[in-house]
Amino acid sequence: MRILDIREISVPLRSSMRNAVFDFSEMTTSVVAVLTDLRRNNQPVIGFSFNSTGRYACGDVMRKRMIPRLCEADPQSLQDPVTGLLDPAAALACMMKREKPAGHTERSIAVGTIELAIWDALAKAQDLPLHVVLANRYNGGRYLDKVPCYVGGGWYAPGKGLEHLEGEIRQRLDEGYTTMKIKVGGASLSEDIARLETAIKVLGSSERLAVDANAGLDRNRSWEYAKALSPYGLRWFEEATDPLDFKLMSELAGEYPHALATGENLFSTQDVRNLLLYGGLRAGQDILQVDIPQSYGIVQFTKTLNVLQEHSWSKHQIFPHAGNLMTLSAVAGFGLGGCEAYPGVFGPFAGFTDDAKIEDGMLSISQRPGVGFEGQNALFEIMCKIF
Amino acid sequence: MRILDIREISVPLRSSMRNAVFDFSEMTTSVVAVLTDLRRNNQPVIGFSFNSTGRYACGDVMRKRMIPRLCEADPQSLQDPVTGLLDPAAALACMMKREKPAGHTERSIAVGTIELAIWDALAKAQDLPLHVVLANRYNGGRYLDKVPCYVGGGWYAPGKGLEHLEGEIRQRLDEGYTTMKIKVGGASLSEDIARLETAIKVLGSSERLAVDANAGLDRNRSWEYAKALSPYGLRWFEEATDPLDFKLMSELAGEYPHALATGENLFSTQDVRNLLLYGGLRAGQDILQVDIPQSYGIVQFTKTLNVLQEHSWSKHQIFPHAGNLMTLSAVAGFGLGGCEAYPGVFGPFAGFTDDAKIEDGMLSISQRPGVGFEGQNALFEIMCKIF
Numbered sequence: 001m002r003i004l005d006i007r008e009i010s011v012p013l014r015s016s017m018r019n020a021v022f023d024f025s026e027m028t029t030s031v032v033a034v035l036t037d038l039r040r041n042n043q044p045v046i047g048f049s050f051n052s053t054g055r056y057a058c059g060d061v062m063r064k065r066m067i068p069r070l071c072e073a074d075p076q077s078l079q080d081p082v083t084g085l086l087d088p089a090a091a092l093a094c095m096m097k098r099e100k101p102a103g104h105t106e107r108s109i110a111v112g113t114i115e116l117a118i119w120d121a122l123a124k125a126q127d128l129p130l131h132v133v134l135a136n137r138y139n140g141g142r143y144l145d146k147v148p149c150y151v152g153g154g155w156y157a158p159g160k161g162l163e164h165l166e167g168e169i170r171q172r173l174d175e176g177y178t179t180m181k182i183k184v185g186g187a188s189l190s191e192d193i194a195r196l197e198t199a200i201k202v203l204g205s206s207e208r209l210a211v212d213a214n215a216g217l218d219r220n221r222s223w224e225y226a227k228a229l230s231p232y233g234l235r236w237f238e239e240a241t242d243p244l245d246f247k248l249m250s251e252l253a254g255e256y257p258h259a260l261a262t263g264e265n266l267f268s269t270q271d272v273r274n275l276l277l278y279g280g281l282r283a284g285q286d287i288l289q290v291d292i293p294q295s296y297g298i299v300q301f302t303k304t305l306n307v308l309q310e311h312s313w314s315k316h317q318i319f320p321h322a323g324n325l326m327t328l329s330a331v332a333g334f335g336l337g338g339c340e341a342y343p344g345v346f347g348p349f350a351g352f353t354d355d356a357k358i359e360d361g362m363l364s365i366s367q368r369p370g371v372g373f374e375g376q377n378a379l380f381e382i383m384c385k386i387f
Numbered sequence: 388m389r390i391l392d393i394r395e396i397s398v399p400l401r402s403s404m405r406n407a408v409f410d411f412s413e414m415t416t417s418v419v420a421v422l423t424d425l426r427r428n429n430q431p432v433i434g435f436s437f438n439s440t441g442r443y444a445c446g447d448v449m450r451k452r453m454i455p456r457l458c459e460a461d462p463q464s465l466q467d468p469v470t471g472l473l474d475p476a477a478a479l480a481c482m483m484k485r486e487k488p489a490g491h492t493e494r495s496i497a498v499g500t501i502e503l504a505i506w507d508a509l510a511k512a513q514d515l516p517l518h519v520v521l522a523n524r525y526n527g528g529r530y531l532d533k534v535p536c537y538v539g540g541g542w543y544a545p546g547k548g549l550e551h552l553e554g555e556i557r558q559r560l561d562e563g564y565t566t567m568k569i570k571v572g573g574a575s576l577s578e579d580i581a582r583l584e585t586a587i588k589v590l591g592s593s594e595r596l597a598v599d600a601n602a603g604l605d606r607n608r609s610w611e612y613a614k615a616l617s618p619y620g621l622r623w624f625e626e627a628t629d630p631l632d633f634k635l636m637s638e639l640a641g642e643y644p645h646a647l648a649t650g651e652n653l654f655s656t657q658d659v660r661n662l663l664l665y666g667g668l669r670a671g672q673d674i675l676q677v678d679i680p681q682s683y684g685i686v687q688f689t690k691t692l693n694v695l696q697e698h699s700w701s702k703h704q705i706f707p708h709a710g711n712l713m714t715l716s717a718v719a720g721f722g723l724g725g726c727e728a729y730p731g732v733f734g735p736f737a738g739f740t741d742d743a744k745i746e747d748g749m750l751s752i753s754q755r756p757g758v759g760f761e762g763q764n765a766l767f768e769i770m771c772k773i774f
Contacts, residue, residue, distance in 0.1 A: 022485050026452065054487055060447030065413065098409050100441055101602035102630035102652035106492040215488035243489035244657040247664055265489035270631040277634055278665055 154182020
């Protein structure tokens with residue numbers, strides 16, 4: 001199995017959403033296709049991916065460095081010697097040639113997005129869903145049939161009042177979600193507390209509500225929010241600090257009695273290790289949310305899993321960032337804690353297959369070969385334009 | 388003073404150099420020009436910069452996000468209200484709009500390179516060398532007339548033996564340098580020790596030799612090198628660990644009796660803060676080597692300086708990464724410890740003005756307005772092609 005060509009297109013997101021620190025009006029996403037020499041059902045096997053949520057398109061890094069390295073490599077050097085199929089670990093090593101240590105985010109998103117597309121191609125070559133391939137390789141064949149899935153929302157918008165928030169949450173409950181995450185930190189503390197109390201009332205339990213400050217609070221406000229949120233017993237309090245401020249995180253973890261969550265803005269295994277060493281998080285309680293395609297992909301994620309294990313973390317404490325099919329495949333294949341959903345928020349770049357069902361907070365998994373993008377029509381239409 | 392246009396070109400480095408972890412054969416550099424509406428001597432005032440050493444060109448990030456944000460901003464919002472000149476702090480804030488927290492390196496190099504070009508334009512508008520502008524603004528008007536400058540070398544090359552290393556060092560001494568840094572970790576420990584002993588013999592003192600492992604040693608080899616180097620009393624031992632492995636750095640600092648150096652691969656103030664909190668470095672002894680254009684530029688560097696001060700570090704312990712005029716201006720203007728030189732290694736992207744003199748390890752400073760690129764002909768020729 002050989003890579004014949006890799007292409008990238010950058011697609012604007014056109015989202016009007018806003019959280020505590022930034023809006024998405026300029027956001028773009030890299031969509032990637034890896035064309036291979038294999039054929040299946042008279043069609044070439046093509047692996048697809050995109051660069052997840054919240055980081056800009058990175059096609060230039062792909063085109064200037066990662067794609068030439070892969071396309072100019074000896075094809076055998078990228079193959080599993082036993083199966084002759086593409087070896088994602090070899091592809092990762094090839095892409096990392098001539099890359100300086102650290103400075104991860106300058107390339108981790110480009111590398112991870114291409115790596116995910118290679119996994120999609122590899123799973124299609126085996127005619128298996130990606131979560132089954134991952135389960136077979138890394139999890140003793142065990143995968144989740146249904147995945148716990150919470151829904152994100154509660155974004156800020158001009159004129160959006162408590163009654164709108166209440167309506168939004170009721171709609172999500174009607175759709176089959178049971179747990180919801182809303183934004184905090186983009187309004188005054190008292191307004192946010194009113195929003196939170198509204199949300200708890202509609203959801204029926206504070207354990208069904210998580211809140212997300214998107215790293216937008218300064219030290220004083222972090223503490224204010226941690227103290228104010230403490231009595232509520234929320235599912236979790238997400239990104240209460242700057243993502244790299246392990247000291248403040250550790251101080252908060254010493255006081256805040258319920259789960260803290262972070263990790264979507266850590267892009268390397270070493271950053272996660274530092275979070276575990278210095279962030280004071282509690283192995284049985286707190287939540288890690290790395291974004292797999294943005295942090296070098298699945299092979300690197302297995303190394304992050306090893307580090308978590310060394311620190312006595314259970315993989316059930318991992319809720320990877322970004323509500324998309326790539327994340328869902330990883331959650332199901334590795335048996336992680338669960339995933340998030342952002343229906344309707346990031347256009348075609350959020351959500352799952354069109355036939356996916358959410359019932360009682362559990363999301364059904366596509367049994368299509370690969371990641372399953374072929375079952376997500378609006379997104380797959382974009383992907384089909386690449387070749 | 389307004390920005391009329393900003394342009395970037397990517398230039399291949401064509402260097403055959405190799406350190407312990409990677410070679411520079413694919414390396415490119417972004418060269419930036421900021422065109423302003425001011426005129427001086429009948430010429431438009433244009434600020435120039437490039438993205439320092441060792442990280443790839445990043446023009447796509449500039450063109451897609453940073454340049455449009457600056458060029459579409461209300462010009463008054465980028466001006467110092469008192470002088471009407473460009474305000475680099477305002478430019479930094481403008482470029483950081485709609486940027487997600489952390490994930491620094493994805494944009495810190497693009498932002499910092501443009502910020503440096505704005506400083507070049509600002510200093511030219513005042514008809515002052517940049518180091519004088521920096522001294523006036525940040526250092527009570529005090530700047531260095533001459534800057535301590537060591538020379539980097541001792542790269543690995545096929546067939547390069549001890550006699551070549553000896554010749555290389557003699558040449559540098561003849562040129563006026565007194566202190567040299569050579570690579571380690573790209574050969575066996577015994578070969579490296581032989582290289583080091585050769586270098587000390589030629590330099591006349593181990594205090595005149597620093598060594599650089601370029602973060603290429605694993606944990607075991609870090610320890611082997613730290614133990615083997617301990618007796619020599621070198622000027623410093625650089626990047627003995629992964630740049631983000633603060634735990635190993637802290638363990639080494641507890642045992643290695645002489646100066647350790649690191650920082651060229653930390654790109655945010657928060658990463659430096661974590662290094663100081665967890666890396667075990669010793670305020671009066673160890674060396675910090677951030678790369679200013681690669682880590683958001685000079686305004687952000689002043690915040691890093693504040694963090695260093697909070698941790699009782701002297702600015703004399705800072706030897707910023709990269710031997711170029713931008714670094715030299717910062718070292719002279721802030722009164723930092725010194726700078727490095729890599730004559731002939733990175734083509735036109737290393738070195739200082741053509742009339743710069745190195746005598747007894749001290750480098751003379753250009754008195755040209757701005758950074759002084761106009762005095763570095765091979766580089767300035769490239770810059771002149773932008774507009």
